[in-house]
Amino acid sequence: METRNFKRVMVWELPVRIFHWINVLAIIVLTVTGFLIANPPALLSSAEATNLHTFGIIRFIHFTAAYIFFFVMILRVYWAFNGNQFASWRAFWPFSKKNWNNFWHVLKIDIFLLNEEKRNVKNISIGHNSVATLSYLVMFFIALIQIATGFALYADMSGWWLPKLFSWVIPIFGGDFMVRTIHHISMWLFIFFSMVHIYLVFYHDYIEGRGEVSSMFGGFKFVSETRLKKAAKFHDKEIEEK
Amino acid sequence: MSTNNEKRKTYYESIIKQGYSRRDFMKFSTYMAAFMGLESSMVGQIAQSLENTPRMPVIWEHYQECTCCSESFIRSDHPIVADIILDRISLDYTLTLMAASGHQAEAAKQETMKKYKGEYILCVEGSIPLGDDGNYCCIAGKTAKESFLEAAEGAKAIIAWGSCASNGCVQAAKPNPTEATPIHKIVKNKPIIRVPGCPPIGEVMAGVIVHVVAFGRLPELDRLGRPKAFYAKRVHDSCYRRPYYDAGLFAETFDDKNAKDGYCLYKLGCKGPMTYNSCGTIKWNNGVSYPIQSGHGCIGCSEANFWDNGPFYERATKVPGLTEEGLADDIGKVAAGVLAGGLAVHAVAANISKRKELMSRINRGKSNEKNIDS
Structure with missing residues (x-):
């Protein structure tokens, strides 16, 4: 029994991590305040309306988080064109044979939990696996739906041009009712996604043992030495030994 | 009818002939300017237009509807609206209020359509059934669709009164057995003003029609074809109970203390936050009140599909496509x-x-x- 040698590889660069964690925070805040706005709890207060602004504050937090959610997404799109190979839009491109081979592999091994006779280390994705990229792509479009419907509902209250850019959304659906319904239902998709996402991150960390969870904090994942070029191995070794 | 053969009088002449004073006329012009949200300098322009513009021929069609739009219109708060605008303006043809009937009435309509081709305004109250060859609504031997297309052909513009003509309203609610269809889905090549509401506010209707006759063009419309002057704001955004909403103070049931204290009706299913209308500002019955002021939430009557948008008395998100138990x-x-x-x-x-x-x-x-x- 031989222990495999691993190298530390910078997979998630700082902008990706910043995007990830701000996005996490924004989604949590948006979901919680969104539920409160949809179904506000009874307020036990005898104060006059003049002296209270509770619901206004909840809405303010929701709108602020929405702006942050929107701008951090722009940052991520920018980084898809400037980041490393794992952040690049190419990593998310679904129309390649390689991608679908990996997709079926992940589906077989990680979702349906089958075992391979002979393990090929190259089947393990260093960055996102193909099932993950597809789910992020879907979430990206759902996020666009949330942004469009959310800002469309917000546009009439705003004097700024940015939310007003989305005011064309309302007439498409005939009115606020349907737009609000879509906004509310899409939020549930974020909840479902988050559950599966968190579970699978834990699962991969547990099954593969390459630091999947910690990678989103430090940016490093452990990659089998055999997957690196020879020259890199020596170079890395010198540094490691110091 | 008889007016078709005379030289057309101006609105002002009609108003004076009815026994109103110049003072009444100026008051009326001022009212209308205020309803349309125009600045005071525009009052003179309205008055001048009404003095010089000959009466515009109007055909007012009734299809699948309950006539609540007409009822609302004749109750709008300035008497000149009912006496002159409705009486004079729609004398050409309107099933509810015209004196003529039968062949005589239809002949008058045909004559107006021929004589003022391309000039008359077509007002439509009610939706048009397309199911079973349109046989669910027939007038004078024609289906609503035939009659509408015939009248729309020579119209200068079309006004869709109320939610029936604008959105389909109750008869278009699921399962819509008659295939009731709003008019903008039937005629595409004419300017259409949609004035939704069940019914629309009388002053809004008067404001729209006075705008058309006074300025000779359509009022500024939003993306859904509704006049911006009246449908640019949500009922919620102009609601006098809005401070309770922002404070987070809500009535929990219709008979609790909060409801009595006039708290926001949001949790009781008020649809004000999704409904565009002027109820909060112009109000109803000569500005006396409107549903929320009377303690009942808005049911969103001026929005599309409002019968199918979930329960009236609950704040819930319905999943489209699921009819029962479909709360998101x-x-x-x-x-x-x-x-x-x-x-x-x-x-x-x-x-x-x-x-x-x-x-x-x-x-x-x-x-x-x-x-x-x-």
Whole structure:
């Protein structure tokens, strides 16, 4: 029994991590305040309306988080064109044979939990696996739906041009009712996604043992030495030994 | 009818002939300017237009409807609206109020359509059934669709009065047995002003029609074809109970203390936050009140499909396509529970299926631990 040698590889660069964690925070805040706005709890207060602004504050937090959610997404799109190979839009491109081979592999091994006779280390994705990229792509479009419907509902209250850019959304659906319904239902998709996402991150960390969870904090994942070029191995070794 | 053969009088002449004074006329012009949201300098322009413009011929059609739009219109708060605008303006043809009937009435309509081709305004109250060859609504031997297309052909512009003509309203609610259709889906090549509401506010109707006759063009419309002057704001955004909403003070039931204190009706299903109308500013019955002021939430009557947009007295998100028990949060909670269960099963199954791989890694890790040097 031989222990495999691993190298530390910078997979998630700082902008990706910043995007990830701000996005996490924004989604949590948006979901919680969104539920409160949809179904506000009874307020036990005898104060006059003049002296209270509770619901206004909840809405303010929701709108602020929405702006942050929107701008951090722009940052991520920018980084898809400037980041490393794992952040690049190419990593998310679904129309390649390689991608679908990996997709079926992940589906077989990680979702349906089958075992391979002979393990090929190259089947393990260093960055996102193909099932993950597809789910992020879907979430990206759902996020666009949330942004469009959310800002469309917000546009009439705003004097700024940015939310007003989305005011064309309302007439498409005939009115606020349907737009609000879509906004509310899409939020549930974020909840479902988050559950599966968190579970699978834990699962991969547990099954593969390459630091999947910690990678989103430090940016490093452990990659089998055999997957690196020879020259890199020596170079890395010198540094490691110091 | 008889007016068709005379030289057309101006609105002002008609108003004076009815026994109103110039003072009444100026007051009326001022009212209208205020309803349209125009600045005071425009009052003179309205007055001047009404003095010089000959009466515009109007055909007012009634299809699948309850006539509540006409009822609302004749109750709008300035008497000149009912006396002159409705009386004079729609004298050409309107089933409810015209004196003529039968062949005589139809002949008058044909004459107006011929004589003022391209000039008359077509007002439509009610939706048009397309199911079963349109036989659900027939007037004078013609189906509503035939009659509408005939009248629309020579119209300068079309005004869709009320939710029936604008959105289909109750007869278009699921399952819509007669295939009731709003008019903008039938005629595409004419300017259409949509004035939704069940009914629309009388002053809004008067404002729209006075705008058309006074300025000779359509009022500024939003993307859904509604006049911006009256449909640019949500009922919620102009609601006098809005401070309670912002404070988070809500009535929980219709008979609790909060409701009596006039708290926001949001949790009782008020649809004001999604409904565009002027109820909060112009109000009803000569500005006396409107539903929310009377303690009842808005039901969103001026919005599309308002009968199918979930319960009136609950704040709930309905999943489109599901008719019963289709509330998004209930489905979401169940789905999240099932998903969590599925993930737990997957976690257990993973430990069983991957036990060899896991055990070998654990053993390697343990042996490495034994060999720690420093």
